[in-house]
Amino acid sequence: MTEFPLFDPARDLFAVPTLLEFITVLGMAAATYSTRAVGWLVLHNRTVSPRLQRVLEAAPACVMASIVAPYFMTTDPVMLLSLAVMTIAALSTNLAGTVVLSVLAYAGFNAFLH
Numbered sequence: 370m371t372e373f374p375l376f377d378p379a380r381d382l383f384a385v386p387t388l389l390e391f392i393t394v395l396g397m398a399a400a401t402y403s404t405r406a407v408g409w410l411v412l413h414n415r416t417v418s419p420r421l422q423r424v425l426e427a428a429p430a431c432v433m434a435s436i437v438a439p440y441f442m443t444t445d446p447v448m449l450l451s452l453a454v455m456t457i458a459a460l461s462t463n464l465a466g467t468v469v470l471s472v473l474a475y476a477g478f479n480a481f482l483h
Contacts, residue, residue, distance in 0.1 A: 455467060
């Protein structure tokens with residue numbers, strides 16, 4: 370048994386981030402905010418065409434697809450079954466239902482198949 374377990378709930382719950390972790394989070398926040406700020410600065414005095422409006426509305430779905438798509442390139446049965454549940458849930462329920470069902474499916478499949 371090692372002296373430092375991989376998961377210690379008490380230590381992890383009250384852990385203080387290191388300086389590098391803190392700077393990393395601040396950098397990610399700045400990068401995220403800067404994209405919104407630049408978009409507003411460029412477009413705040415302009416009329417947006419219906420075509421551009423559709424593109425801007427589709428962007429979040431494109432980002433989510435780019436995050437999820439690599440997981441379809443797997444042979445892990447737990448991941449594939451979970452992705453199937455997620456796809457069916459996405460077509461038949463709202464976002465919150467899709468997230469809940471997907472997480473429960475992954476946890477269940479992982480518990481029974483691994």
